[in-house]
Amino acid sequence: MDLRSLLPRDPAELHYAVRIFLGTTAVWLLLRAAGDRDPVWAIVSLIVVTEPEAVAAWRAFLTRLVNTVIGCASGLLFLLAAGPENWVIPLALTATVLVCIYVVRLPLTWRVGPGTAALVLTAGVAAQSREAGLEVAGRRVGEVLLGSAVALVVTWLVSLFWPLREDGRGRGDPPRA
Numbered sequence: 001m002d003l004r005s006l007l008p009r010d011p012a013e014l015h016y017a018v019r020i021f022l023g024t025t026a027v028w029l030l031l032r033a034a035g036d037r038d039p040v041w042a043i044v045s046l047i048v049v050t051e052p053e054a055v056a057a058w059r060a061f062l063t064r065l066v067n068t069v070i071g072c073a074s075g076l077l078f079l080l081a082a083g084p085e086n087w088v089i090p091l092a093l094t095a096t097v098l099v100c101i102y103v104v105r106l107p108l109t110w111r112v113g114p115g116t117a118a119l120v121l122t123a124g125v126a127a128q129s130r131e132a133g134l135e136v137a138g139r140r141v142g143e144v145l146l147g148s149a150v151a152l153v154v155t156w157l158v159s160l161f162w163p164l165r166e167d168g169r170g171r172g173d174p175p176r177a
Helices: 011-033 040-049 054-082 088-104 112-127 130-161
Strands: none
Touching: 011 040, 011 130, 040 054, 040 130, 054 088, 054 112, 054 130, 088 112, 112 130
């Protein structure tokens, strides 16, 4: 087996790997210092928002944030209005899907909304507590915001030192065969 075949052939691939490494390291260290032992949503958000170009990263940031806030708001609204009951979950998720698809209209990321609502609701139902849902919602929005913001900063910093050309190659990369 030729070891060169394992190396990225496309600079954009290597850009993603470098950005994910830098961003994950930053998010992990920040949240560990703040006492968060499970920064999964910050890391997932970082991965989802990471893009080689700042404009695409900004769009991913906005759609991730909007749908996360909608999911949290929907989950909390149903949790507060009806209480931590099992029957609320399918009703709330259906309503969240409809809002994300027909009102917000961010087609590529609409699933984030009901997924977030499910996290909030199931935390409340499992603990039989409205407060548990509120805690999950707050943590989720905070981590999504942090992970997404770190992805934007890393995208910007890497583009300053290692920009991709319009043809997708890094500065100084050989022509593609």
